[in-house]
Amino acid sequence: MADRITPRNVNYSDWYIDIVIQAKLADYSPVKGCMVIRPRGYALWERIQSVLDGMFKATGHQNAYFPLLIPESFLQKEAEHVEGFAPELAVVTIGGGEPLEEPLVIRPTSETIIWSMYKKWIQSYRDLPLLINQWANVLRWEKRTRLFLRTTEFLWQEGHTAHATAEEAQEETLRMLNVYRTFAEEYLALPVLTGRKSESEKFAGAVATYAIEAMMQDRKALQAGTSHNLGQNFAKAFDVTFQDKNGNLSYVYATSWGVSTRLIGALIMAHSDDKGLVLPPKIAPTQVVVIPIYKTANKGEILDYSSRLVQTLKEEFTVEYDPDDSSSPGYKFAEWELLGVPVRVEVGPKDKEKNQVVLVRRDTGEKSYVALNEVKQRIRELLDAIQKNLYQRALEFRISHTRQIAQYTEFKTFFEEDGGFAESPWCGSADCEARVKEDTKATIRVLPFGNEERANGVCVVCGNPAKHLAIFAKSY
RNA sequence: CGGGCUGUAGCGCAGUGGCUAGCGCGCUUGGUUCGGGACCAAGAGGCCGGGGGUUCAAGUCCCCCCAGCCCGACCA
Incomplete structure (x- = not known):
């Protein structure tokens, strides 16, 4: 018997941690507050990255990379910004065995170092808009951490854009908020509310902060993404000006926006159940798992049948195959449910005889028997149905609460x-x-x-x- | 950083100051099983979180430290 998952109604926090650990998404690290993202967790992040990255490119953004270390003085150039982040900074004071002349901050976010560069790159309205994103790690010395939801170091993307007018910056801010909303709803099956943050909740250094907010199964809210209109605050702090067509000099307008590995936490807390992880098919690294069921006597023929099926399914879906004979079918069912694979395919002697397979959907547990020549079509439909159901279920939950x-x-x-x-x-x-x-x-x-x-x-x-x-x- | 709980095998836990520290799961080997977490047999695996004390004797009592989780304050 594997470790049990604490049921949600017994202790929601324990349930969440049990899922993260037992579904092998992440593990505690030797460093307090940090986590190791394991292959199954990282695969989820890679899916998130690849979809979002496509959406960023489609809206005209390019990726770049800025350094991890930021001169301490840079943070201090924007008053609100430094005030907001100072308490959670980690600072490097020694390099190569020598005390540094100026301490270097490990980035908690990259506005300052990016805008120090934008000063060099922006002189004319022809240089605008400048639309850059980076995938990076950041570090914030949080007092209290929780796997994926808040860790000292986390992975994210941060977009940093520069614009000629306030209107364009506002447009960009809302455009990216909308990208996040679309992504959350269509891929993560996560219904979100969008809107502006109050003054006290806004980002340190922003003129206005917008966010997508989702409801978790314990009815608490989770901020799943933010988009900030930074106005001219950072342009002024770093003296970034440009000349317009008429020769007038003015400060550049900025936005920044980001989502982090916290999205994985959102995914877990929105959809999963007491059996384990439940993943929306469009973001699941593995969509289908094939489990052959055989006895010693018929092992050869069943494995032959199932492995040919796997080959066919791989043409269209991401598939894992579990033919191992060291654990029983029942054990495997439970295990793959824990891991959150949306559709399970069972193939045994009865199925081979009838030229069929058994399909089981993760979200409802519903079983269906499908003829071999219709399998791909049915799986396609099932994945689609699961995606819609998860969204609908989460939406109804939010509405009812x-x-x-x-x-x-x-x-x-x-x-x-x-x-x-x-x-x-x-x-x-x-x-x-x-x-x-x-x-x-x-x-x-x-x-x-x-x-x-x-x-x-x-x-x-x-x-x-x-x-x-x-x-x-x-x-x- | 305050309050609480917990540190004993990979995981979950038992363990009146007393002899060689146990149990379940997992792991290894062999065999039988196999359509919802199978079974038998034989094994491997411990600086009892770390340091200091008390004692003839400490996993057990005392002090300090460290770590993890939960609850607050702070945050994506």
Whole structure:
């Protein structure tokens, strides 16, 4: 008997960690707060990378790479930025055995080093827009870490763009937010809310931060991606100006946007169950696993049948094959369910006799018997159905745990009980936001787009006229 | 960084101050099984997290340290 996964309703945190460890996605490292991403976890990241990278290229971005180490003074050039990141910096003070003249910060994010370079590269409106992305690791000395959701070092991509006008920068900010939304919904089967962050939740150094927010199965919110309009803050800090057609000199407008390995955490917490990982087919590194079922007597003929099937399936799907005779079929079923492969194909003597296979879908456990000549077609349909079902299931879950609340007593009760997303009018003041956090631990996750008009009424906290309809939730 | 819990075989755990530290799972070898986590047999595997003390005697008691998890404050 393998290790059991703690059921979600017993302890959600333990369940999450059990999945990560037992599905072999990651492991704890010798260094506190860091994790080792194992092949099954890294394969997921590679899938995420390849899809997103395609989307970035399709929207005109190019990849580049900037150094890991940043002169400490660079961070200090943007006041809010340094204030936001100073507490979580790791600093290199010795190099080659000698104390460094200027300490080097291990990047927590790359705005400063990138904008120090943009100063060299941008002089004219002809140099704009400059649309660069980098895939990198960053390091933030977090007090409390959790596999994938928050680790000291994590992998991400960070886009850094430069524009001639505020309008273009805003357009880019929203374009990339939309790329994230599309990716989350279509590939991760993760329904997300999009909108702006409140002042207190925005990125250190940004004019405005936008985010995609998803609801996990414990009804907490997870910020799955952010897109920042940086205005001219970094251009001013690094003195990046350009001349327009009329010869006028002005500061460049900037955006930055990123998603990280946290997405893998989102994927797990949104879809998985007490049997293990559940992966959307469009992001699953392995879509199909083939398990032959045989006795010693018929081993040869069954393996022959199953391996020919595997060859056929590999023409269209990513396939793993598990013909090993050292564990029983039942064991393998459980094992592959734990690993999250969307479709399992069982082939045994009965199937060979009837020229069929058994298909089992991971999300519902439903079995079907399919003729050999229809297998590819049926798997295609199943993968599609699973993808849609996971999205739909997550969406319905979010909707059923989202409540419109106008009364503060009800609001507090909501978060004392099951919780979820509270959609409530808010006056816009940081004081009310802080009070909510104090009283309920919930924060404003996002100010959804197009909701200003719906914000008729009064702030759920203070009773003053509302300016926004905000989404409040406890979050990761 | 505060509070709590836990460190004993790869994993999960037992282990009144006393002799050679156990159990389950996993692992190795051989054999029988095989359509939902099979079974038999024989093996391998331990600086009892680290350091200091108390004691005739410490996995067990005391002190310090370290690590991990959970709960807070901080954050993607």
